[in-house]
Amino acid sequence: MSDPLRPRASLRTAVVWEVLREALDRQAKHSGRSGDDALDVLDTGGGTGNFAVPVARLGHRVTVVDPSPDALFALERRAAEAGVTDLVRAVQGDAHGLLDVVDREAYDVVLCHGVLEYVEDPEGALRNVVGALRESGTLSLLAAGRNGAVLARAIAGHFTEAQRGLADPDGRWGEGDPLPRRFTGEDLTRLVTAAGLDVASVHGVRVFADLVPGVLVDTEPGQLEALLQLELAAAALPAFRSIATQLHVLARRG
Structure with missing residues (x-):
């Protein structure tokens, strides 16, 4: 099977996937549940499954919570096309009512991507997200950079x-x-810490990808891969992280 985490479109998500894949592997090794390496993953605001379906293709059980019925329908269709219907569950809901539709402390990893920009109360929403994490669970938080x-x-x-x-x-x-x-990186770090998690890393996402004209990438062989590698190299450097279109925070409970 080809790598589900490195499609052409990964130019805009490569950094998140690199960090997330390592986190999933690490979490699976330390889950310690009867030799089962499959994780219980919650993707809140997961929409049509851009992250959820590739994660399920790695063998993990993924619950997607999203307020849009249309998005959840598209998610189920995408999961079927990828052959992971049995690993993906769609639930209608939002971050503020999250613990009304999923169990508390039931997930090894929670994804909260592109949610805090839109909710009325980011602090409250993040508390709910953290409430769904098991002890020693991992949070993947992605938000727009100021x-x-x-x-x-x-x-x-x-x-x-x-x-x-x-x-x-x-x-x-x-x-x-x-x-x-x-948000700034400091904003997100403060929110995550206030919610009771320890920040493991902060990366910049789309440092260059949104600024480079597409013609420079599409017209010459190797340019796409070169730009992708540049994104990965700059992502953790504070000077470049601070000007990224998005910021990715990886944090752990306990």
Whole structure:
């Protein structure tokens, strides 16, 4: 089977997959449940299964919670196409009501990707997410980066919007901004720590991918892989992490 975590589209998600795959392997080795290496994974806000289905293809049991029935329908279709229907469960719900639809302390790994930007109460939502983790469980948190958005607006020539994003408490660049809020690495670290977890790592995601014109990547052989390797190399460096479009935090309970 080809590597499910390195498709062409992984240019935008490669860093998350690299960190997440290592975390899943590590968690499976230390789960200690009767020799069963399969993990119970919760993907809150998992939508159509961009992460859930590849994780299931690795042999793990994945529960996806999402408020959209259409997204969950697409998830089930994608899981069927990938041959992992028996490993993927779709549940309608959201982060604020998470513990009403899933069991508390029932999951080895919880993914919370692209959720905190949209919820009214990020702190409360994250507490619920952490509540679903087993002791010694792992959280994978992905959220929009404030500084990356400021840089992108400036490079596009929208200097006034860039300045607004720099000054706005939620990192929004104007009324037309599609995101309710963005975060710095320090913001996310503070939220995770307040929720009772220990931060293991912080990586920048899409440091360059959203800034490089597609024509530079698509027209010459090897350019896509070279850019992907550049993303991986820069992801953990603080100077580049701080300007990433997204920030990925890996944290552990206990």
